[in-house]
Amino acid sequence: MPNTATLPPAQPRKPFYRQLYVQVLVAVILGVILGYLSPRYAVAMKPFGDAFIALIRMVIGPIIFCTVVTGIAGMRDMRKVGRVGGKALLYFEVISTVALFFGLVAGHIFHPGTGFNVDPTTLKANEVASFVAQGHNIESIDFLLSIIPTTFVNAFAHGDVLSILLISVLFGCALASIGERGKPVYDVIEAGAQVFFKIVHYITAVSSIGAFGAIAFTIGKYGVVALVPLMELIGSFYVVCIIFVVLILGIVGRLCGFSILRFCAYIKDELLIVLGTSSSEVVLAPLMRKMEVAGCPKETVGLVVPTGYSFNLDGTNIYLTMSILFIAQALNIDLTLEQQITVAIVGMLTSKGASGVAGAALVMLASTLSVVPVVPVAGMVLILGIHRFLGTGLAMTNLVGNGVAAIVVCAWEKELDRTKLAAALKKA
DSSP: OOOGGGSOOOOOOOOGGGSHHHHHHHHHHHHHHHHHHOHHHHHTTHHHHHHHHHHHHHHHHHHHHHHHHHHHHHHOOHHHHHHHHHHHHHHHHHHHHHHHHHHHHHHHHHOTTTTOOOOGGGOOGGGGHHHHHHHHHHHSHHHHHHTSOSSTTHHHHHTOHHHHHHHHHHHHHHHHHTGGGGHHHHHHHHHHHHHHHHHHHHHHTTHHHHHHHHHHHHHHHHOSGGGGGGHHHHHHHHHHHHHIIIIIIHHHHHHHTOOHHHHHHHTHHHHHHHHHHSOSGGGHHHHHHHHHHTTOOHHHHHHHHHHHHHHOOHHHHHHHHHHHHHHHHHTTOOOOHHHHHHHHHHHHHHHHHTTTSTTHHHHHHHHHHHHSTTSOGGGGHHHHTTHHHHHHHHHHHHHHHHHHHHHHHHHHTTOOOHHHHHHHHHHO
């Protein structure tokens, strides 16, 4: 029988009103109510949401750099870095491809665009011109070259995720290769990571205010009534995302020995913040922390999760294929099987290129439609008004997918502490 005198005192449970997920949920509900009752005042709440997202994005670059560098350098063995990175990318590609075809199948089952009978000549192409321009940039070789920043600092100044990942991987590999001589640098970067995580902790404490402002603006700007004609697309998209998480990621979770529903409960704080802000970037740091608490080694989490934010976009891929089918159905355009497969293949490429770009999902859509000219790019105007609502669902799906990916890669590497994982999920 253990000596209770040596056990640490149990941490008192916070009152329910101090729980972050409760605060965010209340804020979201209040935002919806304000948006419905007083759209003018609700739209004025936009700065609260913008400020919160801007604060988080301010530290994303340094956090990615610090975690990727310490993750790679902490492994020491470059073969292990390559092995973990290779397994992560393989997993990302397999699940992302499943998500793309999942969206295609769902589009045929739900037929969300059937019955709209939109005349293509009435579409306003100028409203999507900016996304088309960015989409063309993604297709060109210039985009691949643009991943290489002009200077080391330039990547952080522009907040380009792929550029930051590139220099982080190079820096981490170089730091690991010089051995003990690099330990002082490693210690400084690791300490820096702790500082940035603490900053995120401070910012996250007021996430309910950001969620309130963002959701109030969304409802006030677009209104509930405006959603009715497109409610079938919104509803079917959320149903498909839920089925994907429960079925596909659920199977993956079961193979790794955990319940996907318990995992979703474990990250409920982060899911609710994403629900309010429509951005999964804002919970990058908290998600990484929770993965470490759940038994995933810090080094692996530091490499897999930031990379997953660029290469593992399950929700975005479902959005891409369902949106293309919706536009085609609304315009009474029949896509051949070959064209649909082309959409999926192109989507696998553009989903990587659009990472870190403002309105990334819309840029992906524009880029993919330009490769399948039978569906006019101007058809994107049909979903511009509801993109914010679809964006919330895809961001939440991306978040769950990246959390699961971290556990899978750790389990694949036989590094997952299953006792910690079970304990963490049990408390959820």
